[in-house]
Amino acid sequence: MVDPGWARLASEERFASAWFTVWRDRARRPDGSVTDYDHVVAPAAVTVLAADGAGLVAVTRQWIYVHRERQWRLPAGRVESSENVDEAARRELREETGISAESWTALGVINCADSLTNHRDHAFLATGLTGGTQRLDAGEADLEVHWMPFARVVDLVLGGEMPHAGSSFAVLAAKVKGLLE
Known part of the structure; x- marks a missing residue:
């Protein structure tokens, strides 16, 4: 470059x-x-759009301290120094939802606040889901998992009700690429 x-x-x-x-x-x-x-x-982050075979998507709801409100978002978190983005995506999905996935599709990368930070969020679509047990840390004790039709999640994004950049990007990328309906 x-x-x-x-x-x-x-x-x-x-x-x-x-x-x-x-x-x-x-x-x-x-x-x-x-x-x-x-x-x-800041370290990179990952966001996971986990969709089951019936067209439902795992969406989390939790208090976001810096925004002082509860927010809808997809499972997401930072990439630890010991892992690559693929490993981080699998870990975050398991920790926040208990879910494991057979198939993973990279949706792309979004720069979250260019003039302020180098922070980048790597978005993935996860399918072929298997349930398990959440492993939340203390800061996620209030995290709830909800299953919603993909169309409802798109509406949350378009209505400004899912302001998390990585989540909005993942949902819109999957929609535009025709990966979910």
């Missing part, structure tokens, strides 16, 4: 946690001007 003229002149870590790191870069823009550019470096 050709650099369009941006250049990092210096970089300073401003804050680090187990979840993300905040950096301040001194950068030269393509026009030659110099600026400070603050940004968040």
Whole structure:
């Protein structure tokens, strides 16, 4: 990929946690001007659209602390440093819903907040589902799994009731690609 003229002149870590790191870069823009550019470096995430043979989709509902509300979303979570995105998708689906899947289809990748972070969400369609037991962590204690017709999930996205970027992207990608009806 050709650099369009941006250049990092210096970089300073401003804050680090187990979840993300905040950096301040001194950068030269393509026009030659110099600026400070603050940004968040975060691990990748996965989102799973799990659909059973009857056209029902596993949808979660839980309190999302930073948004201060309960939200509809698909099973999702971060990619741990020890795993690839495929492994993370399988793990997140099992942990949040107890479900395992025979077939996996990559739906694509979405950048979640380009001017703020490098965070990317990898979306998958999971089919050939087998039930099991959830393994929720303390932050997910209120997570509920609901089964909804795919058309209802599309309506949640289009109505703004499923604002999670990875979830909305996965649902719309599956719809546009004709993978689910």
